[in-house]
Amino acid sequence: MSRGVSTRILDHIVHLTPPGTLQDSADALRKLGFTVSPGGTHADGQTANALVVFADGTYLELLHFTRPPPVSASTASAAAQHPWGRKQPGWIDYAFLGNAGTPSVAETINRRAVADRSGAHYAHEVRGGRKRADDGRVLEWLITAPEGDGTSVRGRLPFFCGDVTPREWRVPLEPRSNTEHANTAQGVAYVKLLVSPGDLDAYAKELTSVLGVSPLESSASQIVWELEPQPSHAGGHDTTHRTPTLVLGATNGEDEERYVRERGAGIYELGVAVTDAGRKGIAHTPYGRIVWEITTN
Structure with a gap:
């Protein structure tokens, strides 16, 4: 930074x-x-x-x-x-x-x-x-x-x-009811981007310039950056043990390849942090893909 x-x-x-x-x-x-x-x-x-x-x-x-x-x-x-x-x-x-x-x-x-x-x-x-x-x-x-x-x-x-x-x-954090969700959502766990395998390295280099930090994790098919928590958040919300990540993945399989081919490289899915341990798997908005991520807060 x-x-x-x-x-x-x-x-x-x-x-x-x-x-x-x-x-x-x-x-x-x-x-x-x-x-x-x-x-x-x-x-x-x-x-x-x-x-x-x-x-x-x-x-x-x-x-x-x-x-x-x-x-x-x-x-x-x-x-x-x-x-x-x-x-x-x-x-x-x-x-x-x-x-x-x-x-x-x-x-x-x-x-x-x-x-x-x-x-x-x-x-x-x-x-x-x-x-x-x-x-x-x-x-x-x-x-x-x-x-x-x-x-x-x-x-x-x-x-x-x-x-x-x-x-x-x-961003109306008050009244507190604005941030209270029946599905127990607390925030964003991760944003996942997709790109063709041949463009992964160049895309990652651009994102590193934008973020100003090196990746937290890196492999031949996926690169992860740790983001910083929002300074403004609901009172009493603990941001010390969970921060969102930005995930860049190479396409894997026909569905993901078609997604990038039709829409271009960009957001594929959103991880939403929830406290309900029984809420697992994938949901659709119906136009967007959501993955429930269990968190303790």
């Missing part, structure tokens, strides 16, 4: 559903035992969200486009130019915690990437925001995103969200 700026604090994971289906998405997550909190509409008016907030301070952003893009292929729609406009439903992106602009996250990562010769590159910070649905409060933040075509770069490398207004406005 450079000059006090951390670039490995997980903030949230973005889950996309088709235009106009935000309520359906929220209902599907509730059926899996999650508590869904109101979100709002983003400043550009193109997208709106709802939130699944965890006690560890991370959250799931349930996102949809408020209007579908025009049917005509010749019409250049704003949604199509949006970084997520051409994404398929499911886990499409992940955010780490940024800052209010100083020191610059982009400059920090870009310096590392030049030194590492990894090829990772981030654009300078841009302002973003949304209006909360429940009380109309306007939230503001700075986004630091990888540069390149949105269909290939966004979701492959993380973007960063740095709060200009207080983070608790964006």
Whole structure:
């Protein structure tokens, strides 16, 4: 890490559903035992969200486009130019915690990437925001995103969200009921990315530049980085013995190969930490894959 700026604090994971289906998405997550909190509409008016907030301070952003893009292929729609406009439903992106602009996250990562010769590159910070649905409060933040075509770069490398207004406005940890889930979810155990075996090493090198630390574990088929806990989390939540990890795996089998072929390298599954020892196995959102990970907190 450079000059006090951390670039490995997980903030949230973005889950996309088709235009106009935000309520359906929220209902599907509730059926899996999650508590869904109101979100709002983003400043550009193109997208709106709802939130699944965890006690560890991370959250799931349930996102949809408020209007579908025009049917005509010749019409250049704003949604199509949006970084997520051409994404398929499911886990499409992940955010780490940024800052209010100083020191610059982009400059920090870009310096590392030049030194590492990894090829990772981030654009300078841009302002973003949304209006909360429940009380109309306007939230503001700075986004630091990888540069390149949105269909290939966004979701492959993380973007960063740095709060200009207080983070608790964006991530409502209070009342405590927002972070209490019937399925006993406490937070994110891991985010797993998939890539073709031939691209594993290059992808890992980029991620190491972004995170600023060497992997915790590394093999020919999987590389794991330890992330840092969220500074803001629900009162009484113990973050000392469990921190999330970022897992990069090489595809193994036809299903995983098809997933990367159709969607590109990026998020394959999300590990959710739960305290219910009887909750094991895999669940679906239905567009995204969740693996329940038993934890003591």
